[in-house]
Amino acid sequence: MPAATSPTILIVPGLRDHVADHWQTLLEKALPGARSVPPLEHDKLSCAARVAALDSALAGIEGPAVLVAHSAGVMIVAHWAQRHRREIAGALLATPPDFEAPLPDGYPTRDALQQNGWLPTPRARLPFPSIVAASTNDPLARLDRVTELATAWGSRWVNLGAVGHLNPAAGYGEWPRAQEFVTELASALHHEAPHRT
Template sequence: MGLHTVLILPGWQGSGPDHWQMHWVRQHGGVLVEQDDWMRPRRGDWLARLDEMVIDTPGRLVLAAHSLGCIQVAAWAAVSRHTARVVGALLVAPGDVERPELHEQLPGWSPIVRQKLLFASILVGSQNDPYCSAARAQDLARDWGAEWVDLGEAGHINADTQLGDWPAGRALLNRLTKET
């Protein structure tokens, strides 16, 4: 992993200190992609910020995205000229922003970009995610060309799931870097 920098992309409202993403930042040196407004995410701002980070971070990159961060990756990959810098993306518990209740809270994020990603990807979903059904997550994985990993009954795969450093997720991330 020394040759790759991991960019950590939290979802809506950010990731608190007990979230696996923040464990990765603290324990493995991942780079958190900060947003100006975690509560009212503006799609254009989030895509621009990711593009800036990809341009400014040296070396090859791996993306570790959660929830709205997954939707951000797909939208960014469709418009950025810098996707070749990314060797892979771990997409965890995508938020279904096309669901009526999320669509209202996150205007500007629908429709979800469904084109195939230009880099290797693994999508990890859950059978009981309140923000995205397993079937919907599998549809996104298929459209994005991502390998589907079913984590079982793991909720939204966030701090509530109590994964800590989530070694199994780290192993999936490491698989993405070995394919390059």
């Protein structure tokens, strides 16, 4: 029987896609073989188009994958998991937004999110191990709402402290803990019963 291969790391960006100094972009460059869901040319606010792009990226990967999602990328993963099944070793779900509450100026309105298929937010248990990394002062989601989602998804919840939305605007280019979480999720693949809390 062949030895288990390491899972492929797949970056799932949010609605702003790839930002040069974002920790996801830096992580992809730092991890050998890591890939990223390509940006959409059209229908950028369409949840269905984003889910299809994730599914297409996964179709190009042989074997298991670890998903590394941030912001709306977390919601893309949650919607994808409701519609598709394939081997996912685990998912890092960093600072999910609360699309059911009004977002700050410059972000899509609740009506726009509703019209583009993002609502309601999926709350089914995810069929793979996951870590929700939450911020105590995220302008896009209250901590109690993120905790509620982590519980519904069956995710391990990690309180990151006051890290804002964990993006360049909050001072996060590099985020070393991302690599720690990815390593944890990848190593869980080689255990028969990954620890879930």
